[in-house]
Amino acid sequence: MEIELEDQKRAEIFKTLSDANRLKIIRTLQASNREMTCGEVGAQLSISKSTVSYHFKALRAVGLTNTRKEAQSKYLSLNQETFNKYLPGFLDSL
Template identity: 50%
Template structure:
C-alpha cells in the first residue's frame, strides 16, 4: 500500500502518527544514515528490536508511505521514500 503525494489531512495524520514513536524515528534515522536499501532484519538488529516488533514498525512506516519494502525470496528489503519526505516534511531527514 502506498500513499498518494497529496497533502490531505488523512495523509498527514498517518505520517505524524508513524513518526510519533522513538523506535520508528530510530528506524528512519538508520535508513537515512546508511543511505541504501537494507534488509529489514539488519535494521532490526541495529535498532535492537525483536523481529515481531520490527515487523509492526515497518508496517506502520510503510502504510504511511515513509518507507518502501520489497521482498526477495525470504528476505525483505527496505529503504526511505525520499519523495514522501520531500513532499510532506522537507528538511526533516537532514535534522536527524
C-alpha cells in the same frame, strides 16, 4: 487534494513518526544510505523481529518507505518523495 483529507494523511504520517523506535529506524536507513532488511535493523536496534515487522509495515503503509522482496528477505529504503512532500527538510535535520 481536499484539506480535510490532507490533514488526515498528514496526521497519519505524523502518527507514524511519533514513535522513537520508528524514528530510529528512519535514522538508521538514512545513515546507511541503502536498503536494509528487518533482521539488520532489528539487530542494530535490539528490537524483537515481530516488533520490527510491525514498524516496517506501519512505515510502508503511509508511504514513508519502499519495500523490495527478494527470496525470504524484505528490503526497506526511504521514500524520498513522501518526505519531500510532507516534511521538506526533515531528513536533513536528523
